[in-house]
Amino acid sequence: MSPGINALGPRMRLRSRKEFDRLFTLGRKAAGRNLILWHCGSSPAAPTRLGLSISAKAGCAVKRNRFKRLAREAFRLNRAKLKAGTDMVVYIRPGCRWKTLACAQADFLAVCRAERLLTAPGVSGAGVPPPPTTGSGLTA
Numbered sequence: 697m698s699p700g701i702n703a704l705g706p707r708m709r710l711r712s713r714k715e716f717d718r719l720f721t722l723g724r725k726a727a728g729r730n731l732i733l734w735h736c737g738s739s740p741a742a743p744t745r746l747g748l749s750i751s752a753k754a755g756c757a758v759k760r761n762r763f764k765r766l767a768r769e770a771f772r773l774n775r776a777k778l779k780a781g782t783d784m785v786v787y788i789r790p791g792c793r794w795k796t797l798a799c800a801q802a803d804f805l806a807v808c809r810a811e812r813l814l815t816a817p818g819v820s821g822a823g824v825p826p827p828p829t830t831g832s833g834l835t836a
Contacts, residue, residue, distance in 0.1 A: 704772045710747030710783060719747070719785050728807040730792040730799075731767070735784040735813060742781045746771045753790035763788045766800035774805060777814050784813075 710716060723736035738745075748767055750760050767786050786804070794800045808814050 702772060704746070704768055708743055708745055708775075710745050710785065715783065716747055716749070716785060719783055723783075723785070724811065726807050726811045728803050728810075730789055730794060730803050731807065732787040732789065733784055733804075733807045733811065734787075735782055735811060737779070738781050738783050740781040744775055744778045744780060744782045745784070747783070747785040748788070749785060750788040751790050754788060754792055755790075760788075763792055763794060763800075766794050766797055767804065769797055770801040770804040773801065774808075778808065779813055779815050782813060 710719070719734045719736050723734040726733045726735070746768065748764050750763060752760070754760050754763060767788060771784075771786070794803070805814070
């Protein structure tokens with residue numbers, strides 16, 4: 697069975713040591729509160745790809761796997777907003793305090809925004825709608 701259109705299949709992941717090393721040596725590094733992001737452009741025609749790294753100091757295996765799931769899901773949900781052809785490695789820092797997907801998304805988008813990796817105009821937060829207006833807006 698082939699992965700769906702929103703799935704994070706093998707083409708969307710960095711898998712080899714060589715790919716990770718290329719990003720660590722040639723890529724730009726950006727730090728957030730709970731993660732560090734290395735990124736490097738490859739080809740605009742190539743898909744945006746993700747690699748994950750986490751230290752054993754981040755907690756037990758259950759905790760580390762949860763952090764990786766949250767990071768993968770934050771990437772998957774926001775992949776359309778990212779520049780095409782960008783390879784990135786997300787290193788989840790020891791002491792990470794993500795409790796929900798919203799926290800992971802906010803951290804991921806903040807670092808991507810700081811590095812100008814977002815392409816969609818008006819992307820200012822993790823799907824936060826504009827505040828509602830009161831009244832009809834007409835003056836008497």
